[in-house]
Amino acid sequence: MTTEFDLLQQLRSIATDPAARGLLDDAAVLGDLVLTHDTIAEGVHYLPDDPPASVGWKLAAVNLSDIAAKGAVPAAALLSLTLRGDGEWEQAFLDGLAAACESYGLPLIGGDTIALPAGAPRVLGLTVVGRSDGRVPARSGGQPGDALWLAGTIGDSAAGLQLLGADPRSTGVLVDTYRRPVPLLAAGRALATGASAMMDVSDGLLLDCARLAGASGCGADLDLDALPLSSAFVAERGAGRAARLFAATGGDDYALLAALPAGLDPFTLSLPADARLTRIGTLAPGSGLALHDSGGAVPLPERLGHEHRTS
Amino acid sequence: MTTEFDLLQQLRSIATDPAARGLLDDAAVLGDLVLTHDTIAEGVHYLPDDPPASVGWKLAAVNLSDIAAKGAVPAAALLSLTLRGDGEWEQAFLDGLAAACESYGLPLIGGDTIALPAGAPRVLGLTVVGRSDGRVPARSGGQPGDALWLAGTIGDSAAGLQLLGADPRSTGVLVDTYRRPVPLLAAGRALATGASAMMDVSDGLLLDCARLAGASGCGADLDLDALPLSSAFVAERGAGRAARLFAATGGDDYALLAALPAGLDPFTLSLPADARLTRIGTLAPGSGLALHDSGGAVPLPERLGHEHRTS
Numbered sequence: 001m002t003t004e005f006d007l008l009q010q011l012r013s014i015a016t017d018p019a020a021r022g023l024l025d026d027a028a029v030l031g032d033l034v035l036t037h038d039t040i041a042e043g044v045h046y047l048p049d050d051p052p053a054s055v056g057w058k059l060a061a062v063n064l065s066d067i068a069a070k071g072a073v074p075a076a077a078l079l080s081l082t083l084r085g086d087g088e089w090e091q092a093f094l095d096g097l098a099a100a101c102e103s104y105g106l107p108l109i110g111g112d113t114i115a116l117p118a119g120a121p122r123v124l125g126l127t128v129v130g131r132s133d134g135r136v137p138a139r140s141g142g143q144p145g146d147a148l149w150l151a152g153t154i155g156d157s158a159a160g161l162q163l164l165g166a167d168p169r170s171t172g173v174l175v176d177t178y179r180r181p182v183p184l185l186a187a188g189r190a191l192a193t194g195a196s197a198m199m200d201v202s203d204g205l206l207l208d209c210a211r212l213a214g215a216s217g218c219g220a221d222l223d224l225d226a227l228p229l230s231s232a233f234v235a236e237r238g239a240g241r242a243a244r245l246f247a248a249t250g251g252d253d254y255a256l257l258a259a260l261p262a263g264l265d266p267f268t269l270s271l272p273a274d275a276r277l278t279r280i281g282t283l284a285p286g287s288g289l290a291l292h293d294s295g296g297a298v299p300l301p302e303r304l305g306h307e308h309r310t311s
Numbered sequence: 312m313t314t315e316f317d318l319l320q321q322l323r324s325i326a327t328d329p330a331a332r333g334l335l336d337d338a339a340v341l342g343d344l345v346l347t348h349d350t351i352a353e354g355v356h357y358l359p360d361d362p363p364a365s366v367g368w369k370l371a372a373v374n375l376s377d378i379a380a381k382g383a384v385p386a387a388a389l390l391s392l393t394l395r396g397d398g399e400w401e402q403a404f405l406d407g408l409a410a411a412c413e414s415y416g417l418p419l420i421g422g423d424t425i426a427l428p429a430g431a432p433r434v435l436g437l438t439v440v441g442r443s444d445g446r447v448p449a450r451s452g453g454q455p456g457d458a459l460w461l462a463g464t465i466g467d468s469a470a471g472l473q474l475l476g477a478d479p480r481s482t483g484v485l486v487d488t489y490r491r492p493v494p495l496l497a498a499g500r501a502l503a504t505g506a507s508a509m510m511d512v513s514d515g516l517l518l519d520c521a522r523l524a525g526a527s528g529c530g531a532d533l534d535l536d537a538l539p540l541s542s543a544f545v546a547e548r549g550a551g552r553a554a555r556l557f558a559a560t561g562g563d564d565y566a567l568l569a570a571l572p573a574g575l576d577p578f579t580l581s582l583p584a585d586a587r588l589t590r591i592g593t594l595a596p597g598s599g600l601a602l603h604d605s606g607g608a609v610p611l612p613e614r615l616g617h618e619h620r621t622s
Contacts, residue, residue: 003398004394004398004424006398006402007392007394007398007401007402007405007424008424010402010405011405011419011422011424014405014408014409014412014419015418015419015420015421016418017387017418017419017420019387019420020418020419020421023421027421028387028420028421030387030440033344033440035387035389035420035421035438035440036389036421037389037390037391037421037422037423037436038423039391039393039423039425039436041393041426041427041428041431043428044425044426044427044428045425075341076328076330076339076341076346078339078346078347078348078438079322079348080348080350080436081318081322082350082352082434083315083318087315087317087318090318091317091321094322094325097325098325101325107326107327107328107330107331108322108325108326108328109326109328109330109331109339109341109346110326110331110338110346110347110348111322111348112348112349112436113315113318113322114350114351114352114355114356114434115315115352115355116352116355116432116434117352117354117355117432120352120431120432121427121428121431123393123425123427123434125348125423125436127346127348127389127438129341129346129440
């Protein structure tokens with residue numbers, strides 16, 4: 001029996017080049033290039049009745065979020081497209097992908113299109129290449145005492161997905177955020193100039209924060225009350241401890257988590273005017289995650305996020 | 312009804328960046344980078360009972376062949392891996408992929424691993440990035456009067472596949488060539504310094520030759536008797552007209568087809584000692600493919616190769 005963990009160990013034993021960053025980062029870094037690839041499968045990463053244009057948008061956006069987390073500028077994409085049935089789904093998927101490419105200046109320059117056997121779930125992949133003209137913060141550069149900052153809000157997407165689970169015809173801001181996340185490219189570029197560590201929040205803030213702290217050889221202390229929630233999220237689920245724990249573990253946020261040296265005021269960086277930047281905690285000596293709110297220490301939930309990715 | 316052709320037209324309307332080369336080349340060219348991606352699906356591009364290590368080798372080799380055809384040096388790869396069942400297949404697949412990466416100096420630096428629903432066919436993708444320090448010949452640069460040269464032999468892989476179709480336990484050189492093709496990286500680098508056009512032969516020599524000639528706005532005249540066949544191929548299928556047409560349309564060859572200016576002797580280039588280089592024809596004014604052998608004109612077969620790829 002080979003487990004997913006065994007496979008990841010095997011991949012790490014192959015990917016020994018420094019550019020791979022031990023397969024522990026959002027992206028590979030080859031000179032001034034930042035490279036990432038995400039693959040999604042029907043029924044695993046998206047729902048068969050999700051609008052295909054939104055699936056195309058999201059595939060581009062999640063890859064761009066990895067590029068954003070390294071402070072890079074989108075340079076090129078290669079698409080792996082499967083074709084099944086009459087192609088109408090794929091046509092709408094491409095419309096959504098093209099819209100995201102146009103919105104974020106990402107040229108599609110190649111890829112492959114293959115036919116699938118009837119009934120096989122679609123599998124869609126995108127490689128995105130970015131370019132950096134400066135620092136490319138790793139997950140592992142954090143130091144005890146660094147402040148943890150979050151760009152963006154959390155919980156919207158997970159709340160949107162729950163609404164869709166209750167009623168597939170649900171609409172609104174939260175559903176939109178689940179279907180069409182926005183990669184924080186400009187915020188990422190600004191934060192990268194000062195961050196000692198950075199990553200995007202895709203699998204749940206608590207899990208991703210534990211990963212950043214772990215990679216940096218630190219612990220982390222988070223203030224649950226400080227977590228930035230959107231007004232749409234608060235209107236739907238409130239802002240109490242349960243809602244905040246839901247938001248902190250829901251995933252699919254594509255917010256950016258940055259560790260900044262204690263003396264650095266991020267508002268001195270060239271952040272975009274609409275950036276929502278919030279201090280949510282601190283890296284600490286030692287290891288492990290600690291949570292608190294105004295009521296004192298908060299026990300960690302059993303599940304910190306989605307452990308579905310192996311690289 | 313959206314056809315595969317419609318989808319390709321849509322992809323071309325999105326991929327307008329010059330780096331995409333109109334999706335008409337083996338690879339995209341971004342500055343000094345050459346980028347390619349191939350995706351393969353179980354039951355479509357390989358047989359479910361093919362040894363998984365050979366599937367991993369072949370996925371790397373076919374991508375490297377695209378890099379070879381542009382005269383570039385392998386720089387990095389990103390793998391899209393699906394995990395189904397107990398992972399033993401994937402473990403052996405990775406062994407084969409790692410062997411090819413090691414053989415050709417291709418560092419694996421990232422990618423994604425996803426779970427698949429039970430019963431779904433595996434879909435495996437690889438993005439390969441190469442670097443060129445010189446000319447990157449397109450398919451479209453050929454001129455009437457250019458000589459057509461082929462590096463490598465043709466037909467071995469198709470003959471091997473037929474042997475496996477008759478008996479899945481077949482072994483031997485032809486089966487090996489089908490399962491573990493060798494990318495002609497050194498020959499590609501040498502030819503790229505002088506070629507006006509170049510591509511790898513993956514879908515059948517006649518089809519790929521028609522593509523190179525068409526992209527160059529030329530016709531092509533090929534000498535069937537000149538086509539290079541291996542001794543293993545000749546031992547299995549003979550060297551008559553039918554065998555040669557089978558070899559010229561079989562595909563999966565990963566030979567290199569280069570158009571060289573008439574005055575250029577390719578043996579003055581820095582070819583590797585074991586390169587097998589054969590003059591097979593000439594680019595001609597006009598359009599279309601013409602075949603001849605010692606008996607005179609040879610009618611074109613109905614099928615020139617495998618039309619399975621859309622980009």
